[in-house]
Amino acid sequence: MARVDVIMPQMGESIAEGTLSKWLKKVGDQVKRDEPIFEISTDKVDAEIPSPSAGVLAEILVTEGQTVEVQTVVARIETEKGATVEAAASAPPPAPATTAPAASGAQPAAAQPAVAAAPSGPSTIAGGASSGGSKVGTGGGNGASFEERVRTRSSPLVRKIAAEHGVDIAGLQGSGIAGRVTKRDILGFIETGGHRQAAASMHAPSPARHEAPVPEAWPGDVVEPMSKMRAIISEHMTASRRTSAHVTSFMEVDLTRIARIRAQKKAEFREQTGQNLTYLPFIIQSVVSGLKAYPVMNSSVAGSNIIYRRQYNIGIAVALDWGLLVPVIRGADNLSLAGLTRSLNDLATRARAKRLSPEEVQEATFTITNPGVFGSLMGTPIIPQPQVAILGVGAIEKRPKVLTGSEGEDVIAIRTCAYLSISFDHRIIDGAVADQFLAHVKRELEAFPEQVV
Numbered sequence: 362m363a364r365v366d367v368i369m370p371q372m373g374e375s376i377a378e379g380t381l382s383k384w385l386k387k388v389g390d391q392v393k394r395d396e397p398i399f400e401i402s403t404d405k406v407d408a409e410i411p412s413p414s415a416g417v418l419a420e421i422l423v424t425e426g427q428t429v430e431v432q433t434v435v436a437r438i439e440t441e442k443g444a445t446v447e448a449a450a451s452a453p454p455p456a457p458a459t460t461a462p463a464a465s466g467a468q469p470a471a472a473q474p475a476v477a478a479a480p481s482g483p484s485t486i487a488g489g490a491s492s493g494g495s496k497v498g499t500g501g502g503n504g505a506s507f508e509e510r511v512r513t514r515s516s517p518l519v520r521k522i523a524a525e526h527g528v529d530i531a532g533l534q535g536s537g538i539a540g541r542v543t544k545r546d547i548l549g550f551i552e553t554g555g556h557r558q559a560a561a562s563m564h565a566p567s568p569a570r571h572e573a574p575v576p577e578a579w580p581g582d583v584v585e586p587m588s589k590m591r592a593i594i595s596e597h598m599t600a601s602r603r604t605s606a607h608v609t610s611f612m613e614v615d616l617t618r619i620a621r622i623r624a625q626k627k628a629e630f631r632e633q634t635g636q637n638l639t640y641l642p643f644i645i646q647s648v649v650s651g652l653k654a655y656p657v658m659n660s661s662v663a664g665s666n667i668i669y670r671r672q673y674n675i676g677i678a679v680a681l682d683w684g685l686l687v688p689v690i691r692g693a694d695n696l697s698l699a700g701l702t703r704s705l706n707d708l709a710t711r712a713r714a715k716r717l718s719p720e721e722v723q724e725a726t727f728t729i730t731n732p733g734v735f736g737s738l739m740g741t742p743i744i745p746q747p748q749v750a751i752l753g754v755g756a757i758e759k760r761p762k763v764l765t766g767s768e769g770e771d772v773i774a775i776r777t778c779a780y781l782s783i784s785f786d787h788r789i790i791d792g793a794v795a796d797q798f799l800a801h802v803k804r805e806l807e808a809f810p811e812q813v814v
Contacts, residue, residue: 365414367436369401369429380428381435382407382589386418392438399435400715402589407683409715416440522547533664535747543663550664590684601746606787609741610796613780614803616757619643620777622811634699640757641677642701644729647805648752649673649694652727655798657790659726661747667789676725676745677705679712686712687745689725733757739780749790752802755780 369379383400392398397409398418416438423435519542523530533550535542578584587595623638630638652659652673661668673694676687688708690696696704711717727748732740733756742753757779766772781802785795 363440364419365416365438365440366434367398367410367413367438369423369431369433369435370410371431378428378430380589381423381425383425384421385409388418388421390418392416392418402593407590407686407715408717408719412438414438414440519544519547522551526551535663545668546663549666553665588683594685597746598743601743604746605744605749607741607744607784608787608792608795609782609784610792610799611739611780611782612796612799612803613778615762615776615778615807616640617777619806619809622809625811630699634702636699636702636706638698638702639705641705641729641731641754642698643806643809644752644754644802645675645690645693645701646698647802647809648675648727648729650805651798651801653694654801655794657794658750658785658798660749660789661726662749662786662789663747670726672724672726674724674726676722676728676748677708678728678730679709681713686717686722687725687728688712688717688721689723691724728752729754733779739782741782742784744784744786749786749788750795750798751784753782753784755782 369381379401381399382402384398385400386392386398392412392415394413394415395411398412400407400409418436419439420437421435422437423429423433429435520530522528522544523542528547528550530542530547533542533546535546619640622643623640627638630636656669657667659670659673661670672692675690675693677690678685678687688711690701690704690708693701708717708721711721725745725748728742728745728751730740730742730751731754732742733754736756739755740753742751744751757777759775760778761773762776762778764772764774764776781799783795783799
């Protein structure tokens with residue numbers, strides 16, 4: 362008899378662990394090679410993991426909800442048909458999802474109506490980009506926040522450098538995934554003398570940290586634990602607010618020209634590409650132009666250094682019925698409208714099918730979120746770390762506007778308009794620069810050349 366180990370995969374270079382969120386097969390089930398057998402959640406993505414071999418699922422070693430390091434054996438597959446299936450004596454079968462105790466008189470969670478699924482389609486993107494947060498299960502230490510655990514889980518070289526210079530990695534904001542401290546971060550911190558300043562202030566009294574009181578459930582309330590993704594979003598949004606000095610500016614953009622181009626070209630575009638021409642590719646191209654004109658908008662903060670990105674990787678917030686993901690269009694500056702449209706459709710479709718790889722939701726340099734698809738006029742989205750800005754797109758609708766006629770007179774016309782917002786990190790971006798960037802995007806959209814389509 363031969364048995365094949367099923368391991369927790371390395372879902373991206375910087376991901377050290379994953380949470381086994383759901384078993385899709387049970388002990389004794391026949392499985393095919395490459396057939397999904399369990400789902401995992403990392404600090405970046407939910408994904409279905411395929412079986413490495415055909416056979417029978419003989420052992421389950423990691424239960425649902427458990428967090429383990431990559432390369433941990435989570436199950437074993439018997440590769441010979443008819444072989445005896447044995448459950449691992451030391452591992453219990455998959456446990457049902459943990460439910461927090463409800464208050465007296467509360468209805469069971471299952472009795473509650475399900476959350477409505479987000480509308481489908483590539484333009485179903487939502488406000489507040491995120492992905493990353495607290496670990497559950499066996500992966501963390503008591504009393505440590507998610508950010509602290511990720512930073513201290515830096516590479517051995519980084520930890521060695523930090524130890525030699527007496528630097529506490531947990532106190533640094535890294536430029537890596539989820540705040541992970543990189544070699545460049547630690548060297549930059551040391552070169553700028555930050556470690557000496559930190560040592561000098563070790564005995565200074567720390568400011569009191571006020572935690573909000575935990576509310577209590579009342580009779581009749583329903584208490585449910587957060588899903589893995591919701592806990593991740595919660596942690597990252599809070600961490601971003603603590604990290605960046607958030608400011609938001611707004612401008613109204615006249616999209617009448619874009620609307621006319623779409624109306625004229627959509628049939629030809631669909632015939633040539635098989636895709637529906639939406640507003641979003643126009644916005645992405647205009648944003649990339651703005652990022653090139655104002656490079657600080659496409660940067661990251663690494664201690665007292667600014668990293669100016671030379672790649673233009675645009676994150677697109679996609680609303681899912683179980684949370685929010687931000688897949689990334691890499692090299693957006695090299696794609697045509699048709700290429701951007703294909704990428705948008707592909708990423709959105711695979712995000713909803715849990716078919717994205719961790720690499721496809723990493724290394725965004727700028728993010729666009731579109732709460733306007735749900736009717737929102739404008740919003741103040743939170744910056745996804747370690748980026749320094751995020752663009753929000755409000756509802757695109759027809760509005761009466763006062764324009765100047767051919768003889769200088771005022772005329773009222775019906776125009777297709779939307780409000781764009783830019784949330785930016787005021788630590789390194791001044792309001793004037795952010796407004797100039799947004800004005801650049803506005804000009805690009807309002808004068809978009811027809812021949813580009």
